[in-house]
Amino acid sequence: MSVIPEAGLRLPEPSPTAIAASLLLIDRLRGDIEASGGALDFERYMARVLYDTQYGYYAAGQVGFGVDGDFITAPERSTLFGRCLAQQIAELAGDGRVGRDVLEFGAGSGRLACDVLTALDEVGQAPERYLIVDPSAALRERQRETLAGLPEALRTRVSWVDEVPEIFSGTVLANEVIDALPVRRFVIRQGQPRALAVSWGGERFVEVERAADADLIAAVEGIGRRRGEALPEGFRSEYNASQAAWLAGLSRARGPLAALIFDYGWSTRELYHFERRKGTLMCHYRHLAHDDPYVYPGLQDITAHVDFSLLAEQARALGFDLAGYVTQAGFLLGAGGPRLFEQAYAQATDETERYRLSSEFRALVMPTEMGERFKLLALTRGVPDSGHWMGLSVSNRIERL
Numbered sequence: 001m002s003v004i005p006e007a008g009l010r011l012p013e014p015s016p017t018a019i020a021a022s023l024l025l026i027d028r029l030r031g032d033i034e035a036s037g038g039a040l041d042f043e044r045y046m047a048r049v050l051y052d053t054q055y056g057y058y059a060a061g062q063v064g065f066g067v068d069g070d071f072i073t074a075p076e077r078s079t080l081f082g083r084c085l086a087q088q089i090a091e092l093a094g095d096g097r098v099g100r101d102v103l104e105f106g107a108g109s110g111r112l113a114c115d116v117l118t119a120l121d122e123v124g125q126a127p128e129r130y131l132i133v134d135p136s137a138a139l140r141e142r143q144r145e146t147l148a149g150l151p152e153a154l155r156t157r158v159s160w161v162d163e164v165p166e167i168f169s170g171t172v173l174a175n176e177v178i179d180a181l182p183v184r185r186f187v188i189r190q191g192q193p194r195a196l197a198v199s200w201g202g203e204r205f206v207e208v209e210r211a212a213d214a215d216l217i218a219a220v221e222g223i224g225r226r227r228g229e230a231l232p233e234g235f236r237s238e239y240n241a242s243q244a245a246w247l248a249g250l251s252r253a254r255g256p257l258a259a260l261i262f263d264y265g266w267s268t269r270e271l272y273h274f275e276r277r278k279g280t281l282m283c284h285y286r287h288l289a290h291d292d293p294y295v296y297p298g299l300q301d302i303t304a305h306v307d308f309s310l311l312a313e314q315a316r317a318l319g320f321d322l323a324g325y326v327t328q329a330g331f332l333l334g335a336g337g338p339r340l341f342e343q344a345y346a347q348a349t350d351e352t353e354r355y356r357l358s359s360e361f362r363a364l365v366m367p368t369e370m371g372e373r374f375k376l377l378a379l380t381r382g383v384p385d386s387g388h389w390m391g392l393s394v395s396n397r398i399e400r401l
């Protein structure tokens, strides 16, 4: 039995303790496979390797967000991201369009919560409540540690909840949460989807094809409808079946709200373009990206790009309005990014700090870095004048969805 990459894929070796945990997770997965008659749908495999309560990548706290980890997210890259979000929240709550609560899904290390709370407090608009929903017990603990550094008056506004409360009005944040939800995988054979499942090959997990169920067939028909043409023969890709339940959870809130959903992804037409005929599933291990989800189970991150057209369609069906769809760069430029950058730059005390600030700002907005690949889908419910936000004032691309 092996957790080691196949020939050709060169990754750093995990510690012996990490390998031992991965082997225990493999045992659990083999049990799952046996109980499912020899093959496990890929979505269930992905749910287990990321969220198994003991050995899953997120649940076991293996996940590393920063330069020393496996990948880096916008809030980990620069406090400017949270500062711009705070400007947007202050605008929405300040003129009474939504209430003064904030709810963050998937708060990771707690960095974004810290930055948003600090920046809102600086402009005299600290939220009444800052709620966090995160299924990972290990990450909730990490968030508590990060937030312990805040002044007590801010810290006491933070609490952790299992779901969106019905009594909620304010702004919802989700940065790189949808891409971390388990996805289904499929391949087109003779015009129809076949489900990709996971079996045990004696030494490592292997991929097998199975008949698609009605949900997958309907999902792939939906992709064909949105892109204006059925997927071609041999096309392999993913479908995020979990995001519908996630959105339904968001719609529990009764009060007026604005939701800012940031992630990497495209419209259906772009995501399921011939160029991406092998799909967008990506794995991250210590800043190396590759496409083998069967390496180091529980020790590496697995993600897939988001279909923003699908997310928008599902949100509309739940009664949300689409306020906007912009690139991360567009949002940051509209939400005061250049001014905040200039202020920080002017206050910097030495060349090293000025250099750091410049390279962080570039990383967030440059098209070759995070600026274009990451998008914001902005939703509202019960909010008049839905699309007039500072962060949506630069190049709103809603018609591309």
Ligand SMILES: C[S@@+](CC[C@H](N)C(=O)[O-])C[C@H]1O[C@@H](n2cnc3c(N)ncnc32)[C@H](O)[C@@H]1O
Binding pocket: 058, 065, 073, 074, 075, 076, 105, 106, 107, 108, 109, 112, 133, 134, 135, 136, 139, 174, 175, 176, 177, 180, 181, 246
């Ligand atoms: C890629 S990390 C992003 C962390 C953080 N938002 C950031 O930008 O640094 C994904 C986060 O989403 C959380 N997560 C996964 N599924 C979730 C769900 N259904 N609801 C809320 N959070 C979830 C994970 O535990 C983790 O904190």
